[in-house]
Amino acid sequence: MLEQFDNIPFQETPPKAGALINTFRAFGYNLRTAIADIIDNSISAEAKNIWIEYNWDGANSWVKITDDGVGMDQVELIDAMTPGSKDPNESREDSDLGRFGLGLKTSSFSQCKSLTVISKKKGFNLINRCWDLDYVNKTGKWNLLEYLSDDVFKKELENLNSGTTVIWEKLDRLVGNSNVKNEAARKVFLEEFELVEAHLCLVFHRYMEKRKITVYLNGNVLSPWDPFMKQSEGGQLIAKESIDQGNVNIKCYVLPHISKLTSEERKVAKTEDWYQLQGFYIYRQNRLLLHGDWLGLFSKNEHFKNARILIDIPNKLDHDWKIDIKKATATPSFSVRKDLVRLGKLTRQAAGSIHRFRGNQIILDDTIKSFDFQSVWKARKTRDDARHYYINEEHPIIKRLLEKENISKRDIKSLLKLIGDTTPVESIIQFHSEDPQSHELRESKFELDNGMIEVARKMHSSLRSQGLTKETAAKQIFNIEPFNQYPELLQYLN
Numbered sequence: 001m002l003e004q005f006d007n008i009p010f011q012e013t014p015p016k017a018g019a020l021i022n023t024f025r026a027f028g029y030n031l032r033t034a035i036a037d038i039i040d041n042s043i044s045a046e047a048k049n050i051w052i053e054y055n056w057d058g059a060n061s062w063v064k065i066t067d068d069g070v071g072m073d074q075v076e077l078i079d080a081m082t083p084g085s086k087d088p089n090e091s092r093e094d095s096d097l098g099r100f101g102l103g104l105k106t107s108s109f110s111q112c113k114s115l116t117v118i119s120k121k122k123g124f125n126l127i128n129r130c131w132d133l134d135y136v137n138k139t140g141k142w143n144l145l146e147y148l149s150d151d152v153f154k155k156e157l158e159n160l161n162s163g164t165t166v167i168w169e170k171l172d173r174l175v176g177n178s179n180v181k182n183e184a185a186r187k188v189f190l191e192e193f194e195l196v197e198a199h200l201c202l203v204f205h206r207y208m209e210k211r212k213i214t215v216y217l218n219g220n221v222l223s224p225w226d227p228f229m230k231q232s233e234g235g236q237l238i239a240k241e242s243i244d245q246g247n248v249n250i251k252c253y254v255l256p257h258i259s260k261l262t263s264e265e266r267k268v269a270k271t272e273d274w275y276q277l278q279g280f281y282i283y284r285q286n287r288l289l290l291h292g293d294w295l296g297l298f299s300k301n302e303h304f305k306n307a308r309i310l311i312d313i314p315n316k317l318d319h320d321w322k323i324d325i326k327k328a329t330a331t332p333s334f335s336v337r338k339d340l341v342r343l344g345k346l347t348r349q350a351a352g353s354i355h356r357f358r359g360n361q362i363i364l365d366d367t368i369k370s371f372d373f374q375s376v377w378k379a380r381k382t383r384d385d386a387r388h389y390y391i392n393e394e395h396p397i398i399k400r401l402l403e404k405e406n407i408s409k410r411d412i413k414s415l416l417k418l419i420g421d422t423t424p425v426e427s428i429i430q431f432h433s434e435d436p437q438s439h440e441l442r443e444s445k446f447e448l449d450n451g452m453i454e455v456a457r458k459m460h461s462s463l464r465s466q467g468l469t470k471e472t473a474a475k476q477i478f479n480i481e482p483f484n485q486y487p488e489l490l491q492y493l494n
Contacts, residue, residue, distance in 0.1 A: 018137040021109065024083065024102070029110035031174060031192050032199035037107035038065050038166050039204065040287065043213060045069025045164065051156065051216045052196075056189050058180030063111070063168040064153060071121040071162035080104060081117060081129050081144055104166070109133065113170035116147070118154060122162045126154055134170070193217070201225040206286040227281060227291065228253045228308055229269055232261065238350050243339045249312040250339075252347040257306070257354045274305040278351075280340070282311045282321075282330050289323065290330045297341050298348065307351035309343060376422040389428070391419065453492050456483055460493045 029037070035052065042050050047067035054063045072080060083105050108115040113133040120126045130147040148154070149169060157163050174192065178185035197217055205224035207213045215222045229235045239252040258271050270277070278300055282290045294300065313321055322331040332340055378392045393399060397418060401411055456477055463473035474493050477483050
């Protein structure tokens with residue numbers, strides 16, 4: 001079919017080195033995804049140990065990632081440093097986490113202007129090559145340099161039989177031209193690596209759990225973080241299926257209710273982030289690609305924050321799932337969407353039942369009279385479908401206090417503690433997640449009633465007895481909620 005072009009005149013148009021290599025900087029990596037991409041290469045190189053080091057030195061700060069994988073000889077290293085050295089359409093080994101042949105370059109250039117790779121293959125000497133973006137921009141040539149800024153970077157590899165070290169210098173995106181004494185810049189630098197730690201513990205948790213790799217961050221061993229809490233009491237695997245002709249494996253989990261977790265378990269489980277962490281978790285060859293996302297099939301909802309669905313796909317489905325260069329986004333093919341919607345609904349329903357049970361909505365509903373249990377709080381819908389919460393005067397303790405002639409300070413403290421301890425936070429959250437409009441419709445101001453007038457009068461009288469003028473006492477009343485919403489009260493304060 002291409003014979004038609006055989007006799008057509010042509011011109012070769014190689015890309016300009018500076019323009020193209022700077023384009024590689026705009027692929028959308030952050031420090032976390034960039035380092036994860038380098039670790040992918042280490043895993044593909046059969047590494048068992050990966051050492052990540054970072055050093056704050058102002059504008060001279062650097063990052064170094066070393067592994068004990070198979071390493072590269074000179075031909076392989078030059079190939080690895082060449083942009084687009086692999087055809088993304090080629091089949092990959094199951095252990096290969098790459099696809100486009102760009103990860104090393106794009107992830108590195110997104111963070112630095114100087115990328116150096118040192119490698120050692122068993123039976124070969126150490127070799128190194130460097131891309132320096134300032135040099136490329138100045139010369140306009142694709143000159144890969146045999147350059148190493150400091151021989152100290154060779155130290156780890158000299159003690160290994162084989163392996164590779166990736167060095168990032170000129171970290172203009174992370175530290176710029178910051179002075180070494182710039183404490184604010186140093187703080188940001190260190191905080192970024194705290195995020196890196198959390199990210200790697202999640203993205204590679206299955207490799208760590210199976211002891212396939214050990215990752216060190218400035219000498220500290222990283223521990224895997226399992227988002228499905230499989231070892232915690234109360235967590236449930238509610239469904240398990242293979243779809244797409246057995247190529248895609250799915251497990252549906254519902255996390256335990258927060259009340260079942262100890263304070264330490266809550267901290268480890270990051271319960272404060274559960275709303276954001278709900279959704280699908282897509283793994284490619286055991287490596288987490290995407291997490292905490294409903295893939296456009298559902299919206300996030302407080303009611304379903306305990307729902308998490310694990311999806312395993314092989315690298316041969318990269319095209320079908322539209323895996324991007326950063327390995328940070330994925331889009332399910334139309335052939336599996338129907339199954340994902342079905343399993344998503346199943347998991348969300350199971351997750352919702354946990355909060356529905358815990359929330360005890362039926363107890364709050366003041367239209368239900370079929371049982372004698374008396375809750376402190378009640379809820380009802382008004383004529384405009386707004387939800388109104390109020391204190392139940394039929395509750396035995398409250399009823400007893402209301403019948404007393406005199407209420408002591410101790411009684412008031414006990415009543416306030418009772419109201420605070422029983423505030424139906426979970427039910428309010430659930431009501432809001434299921435029907436947010438019922439809360440948005442609530443009026444901030446209600447009609448002024450006799451009870452409000454009587455309380456305001458007593459407070460005004462008390463303030464006057466302390467020597468305040470009529471105007472000053474009234475002003476203090478209107479500085480107190482909810483009296484500030486009722487300016488018409490003034491006519492009742494004599």
